[in-house]
Amino acid sequence: MRFSAIVSGSKLPNWILRIKESSTNGKWQEVVSHYHEIKKAGIQTVDVSVFPPILKAWSFLSHRHGKSLHACLIKQGFDSFTSIGNSIMGFYIRRGDFDIAVDVFNSMRRSRDSVSWNILIHGHLDNGALVAGLWWFTNARVAGFEPNISTMVLVIQACRILGTKHDGLILHGYVIKSGFWAISSVQNSLLSMYVDADMECARELFDEMHEKDVISWSVMIGGYLQWEEPQVGLQMFRKMVLVPGIEPDGVVMVSVLKACASSRDVCTGRLVHGLVIHRGFDCDLFVENSLIDMYSKCQDAGSAFKVFNEISQRNNVSWNSMLSGFVLNENYSEAQSLISSMRKERVETDEVTLVNILQICKYFVHPFHCKSIHCVMIRRGSEANELVLSALIDAYAKCYLIEIAWEVFARMRRRDVVSWSTMISGFAHCGKPDEAIAVYQEMDRDLVKPNVITIINLLEACSVTAELKRSKWAHGVAIRQGFASEVTVGTAVVDMYSKCGEILASRRAFDQLPLKNIVTWSAMIAAYGMNGLAHEALALFAEMKRHGLKPNPVTTLSVLAACSHCGLVDEGLSLFKSMVQELGLEPGFEHYSCMVDMLGRAGKLDTAIEVIKTMPHNLKNGASIWGSLLSACRSYGLTELGKEAISRVLELEPSNSAGYLVASSMYAADGLWDDAARIRVLAKEKGVKVVAGYSLVHIDNKACRFVAGDGSHPRSDEIFSMAQQLHDCIKIDEKKEGNTWLAVIECLT
Template sequence: MRFPTTPLAPKLPNWNLGIKDSTNRKWWDSWEACSRYHQMKKAGAQLTDPTLVHSILKACSSLPVRHGKSIHASLLKQGFDSLTSTGNSIMDFYMKTGALDSALFVFDSMRSRDSVSWNIMIHGHLSRGASHKGLWWFRQARVIAFEPNVSTLVLAIHACRSLGAMEEGLKMHGYIIRSGFLDIPSVQNSLLSMYADTDMERAEELFDEMCERDVISWSVMIGGYVQTGEAQMALQLFLEMASNASIELDGITMVSVLKACANTGDISMGRSVHGVVICRGLDYDLFVGNSIIDMYSKCDDHESAFKAFNEMPCRNTVSWNSIISGLVRTEKHSEALSLFYSMGKAGFRADEVTLVNLLQSWFNHCGKPDEAIALFQEMNQGQEKPNGVTILSLLEAFSVSADLKRSKWAHGIAIRRGLAAEVAVGTAILDMYAKCGEIGLSRKAFDQIPEKNIVSWGAMIAACGMNGLACDALALLTEMKLHGLKPNAVTTLSVLSACSHGGLVEEGLSFFENMVQDHGVEPGLEHYSCMVDMLGRAGKLNSAMNLIEKMPERMRDGAGLWGALLSACRSSGNSRLGAGAASRVLELEPQSSAGYFLASSMYAASGLWADAARMRWLVKVRGVRVVAGYSLVHVEDKAWRFVAGDESHPRAGEIWGVVEQLHDCMKIAERNESDCS
């Protein structure tokens, strides 16, 4: 590479002055400084001022590394390498250009080293992400009692934080106290950030000890509370911070506070924070704007979310995803899909988060698997490659639709992406097949998971239970224990559910009574509800009621518990006991339509028509939203959603004819069972 030429100085001593002049300018040019040095060498002159070495090498750090190496060789010939300051400059050059091995060679070759030498090695490794190596160098430097600079200390604390090395971080904190660096704000804030990630009690102690707190200190604490699930504490601290006139709020603080509002569902506080954002002019910050949309969406104020979205000066994919996910979460699926189409028209490309949201809307709720598959395939062919999260969402969607053909297609995608053997994905695959009724494929998928965990074993037990294989579920429990895994609350619930659906009442009762002794699992509300359901299915209503009376009083307010009893009363025609259960269900879940219609059905089966009509009247009076059940039927490889009485499909007559035949078969089976008994 040829350097641009500059007029030659008339006298050789002026070369050093020329180089010094070029590096002292406010807007000096790297090429000019290096050019002057090379011209000086070409003219046979020598560098006489060693203080210029650092400036020349600094200029070379933005050029190809060979220029710096050339200067390094010249300095060696002149004997400048014997100077510690020169060695430091050469080492710093190599560190900044990423030539760590060359920097280490220079360090090892130095006749004498000072604190600057050690700081360069430590800072160089830490700033390039070599956290383990950087901390090793820091420990070595402490042995020779070096004096770290502030930026090195900050990077060392950050390394402890990123590695989660709390013990190392505590030692670092002690060293900082002994060395007299604790009063420096940037060091304090770095320690605060480290503690806020893992130990909020220590963070609180340090925060309380700080004489001066800047906006970073407050933001770190607020963010720490949000991260550890203490959103209310975060909001209280924000109010204290906002009352301090000397602290100017920034975008980072507002993002954390808005997240706290979203987590608590405090829409009133959220609106106040939004007002502060506007007054401070922070609404032009894209991250803040996205956080405002997310807050309103999670507080179910979609009108405000849309207004904030429309007022944003600029948007990105996160902006669209935030508002789409809010609609999906509140089951406004048609609106979410409409917004997705608008997103495409606006020129924004869907990403992983978009796809996950749409998958939830299209198998799970809208009966549009073809559209979801098309989007998935488009994404798979483009730059965005599906990861484990996307595959899990796809598998979950197919498990809801219970479509075997598409389930196998999704399984194939997972295999091709090399994700099928991962425990989370493998577990989702076996669950998907179980919901399709293919227990054999579930077991095959289960056997192909190389490292099974308690979740995968529990899923396989649940798969057997939901497919009526209660004995197989109990056998799996024994097999799981032989592999050294101990059942947890979820596993035991799956076992009880299997016994309930399989009619193994005695086995279920025995398992329930020995849960604490054998497995160390205290029964929760779900376990009691499952037992009530099991006893109710077996017609043992008095036993179910006795179990409820023996329950801890704090658990008796579970709607699922009384709902299970109400369902059993409807099946057995016991409207006397069912009336009490219905009363508790409606008291606990007044806005759920299921309890009203279950009670109405029970009264109707007992001929209590006035009570049945009263239940339906209450639905209207209380404004309860009625969610119709539906079936997803695949006709000629296309999914159709049917509700009771739906005749929109062109072949509805044929479909309902098949349904009638199934009903007739069920009636014949019931008569045969009755005759046999």
């Protein structure tokens, strides 16, 4: 027996060596096995260096066995050794027992060292107990103990996360005094802290750093992106690539691509893409997904799809990024095809996928598909996600299922400003402005602070009512909430007043805006046109160009519409010509439609047909163009010419009542009663719901609606008689029109 113990004892150094070796390699089960072999051999070791790796192994494998070892160490008196006490603390911290770890630390009053303090501070900070970790760090400094580098980095990160800039400044002073300033990891941690708090201080610190590595540059580029200065971030990147020895990594590439996406700088984005390929980062899935996002946000969905197709191992983010890109760029047919591919590839859909599918349903007005997605959400439990619910409410509203949208909204447990704004927008879209305004008032009672989108939706609802009193109230809300000077809100105010017929109020709101963009100018021009002030619209259009703003297609369409409604044919033709020759804009479907409408109103149907013939082939299938021609044929009794327009309109918009009404009216005016009856029967067979046209007349700040053909008003005979007199007074000056249009056709062809 004695000989056996001696033989076993001779093996002890080997066992200890194996334990330490296994611990270094993270093989915790082997550590425990070797320890059990020592115990089975009945050997009592006095080498305290064997216990720290065993305690560490138990912290990963078994809490109960670790506590038993702790008890044994106390019995043997080994807990008085500093290394053993530190290991016991580490065991309890790794197991999340901070209170016991603190008790062990307190029992080490005479034996604790800097490692003891670092274990306690590091343990708290590493496990998210930031306030407690900083408190222990302060105590360590008072006691005269110094933190190590990793602890120092964690302390700086804690200050950054907690947003305590004052403590961060004090910490910065301590870093300089204690000699940590020369260490790059500490410098970069301080840089990250300042980036979150104050970008100017971060830039000063960055400029003072003698040794800047790729992390330093990456932090600064990401910081400028975070502070919504992507262009400055791109400038930093350009400087970085010129510094010898600094090689950009995947993290830098992702930040730069995000900066390109934020600034819509596709040219720089393509250059970065080339660098990505040159550096071999095109195998980095994170970088590839960022490329898809960049191209999508720069309105180049084609390039985004090329990147997507070149990814060999796509993840869920890749599919969702591409789907979001198609939706963002309104490529809804391509988005539908991608969803089919996702189904074939058995890609797991998540909340982001559902939101994008709802956007597609909204665009195509697919109420049935909205309900199907809603069922999927219920099965998956996604109704707890407020973003998805807001998208569902929006889709239901845009598909005119406003009652279901309201039910979903009413059942929401927590309503944020997005869901409230979506519900206001939904009611306004469905022609229920009173309900939209009531929702805003309820939101106000619930003390939910509105944002810019909320105010814009409220203004839109008031513009639908066309009541001046309500519109002034909504304008007051925008002023009180501090949003009236926002360009988007100011533009909505201009539009709202114009729809109330208060063109002077529109102009005042326009003049009071400190900043105006092209949309604001277009809205004011459209306001003049809507209220029959075409000359003022043309004058403002000229003023806008004098301010150095280049008109866009929307602006030119607003001026063309003003000319059309006011009978300024020469001016409209001249503008259409300059749009191509001077402004370099390609006329779209809406521009051609407006020109056909303008010429049709003037009775120049032959010229209107010439316009249609000069149109690009892909634009000829627009119902509104043929609708404008049909309306003119009815007005001027050109039934034969109108027959082709009828067939086109009913083919392109079979569910729109307007085409059937105009066609029936044209046949009836020409005495073709059988044809008129046939059109009415056709509308009935197709289940077309007839929507009567109406006019709004403002009397005492209230909008009075006059429906076409409604004889219920006590003075309806006088009203219709006056309308006929006004119609008879409309005269169009036909001078020089033929020559002007020939010039326009020549310029287009």
